[in-house]
Amino acid sequence: MKYLLKNLGILMIIAAVVILGVYAMNNYIDNIYLIVSLLLIIGGIAAHILLNKKVEE
Numbered sequence: 001m002k003y004l005l006k007n008l009g010i011l012m013i014i015a016a017v018v019i020l021g022v023y024a025m026n027n028y029i030d031n032i033y034l035i036v037s038l039l040l041i042i043g044g045i046a047a048h049i050l051l052n053k054k055v056e057e
Contacts, residue, residue: 006055009048016040 016037023033 002055005051008051009044009046012040012044012047016044 019033019037019040023037
């Protein structure tokens, strides 16, 4: 469980990159994929910083 919490932020960032890749390869005219991926990147960075501080203690 500790390993999953420690890498949760990285997994969120990878999911955002996959969503951006799917968006770039297809002709979507909807911006929801960009918004979701932005939120995942911001949340992933925040989760990575905060959870690594909590897990290390």
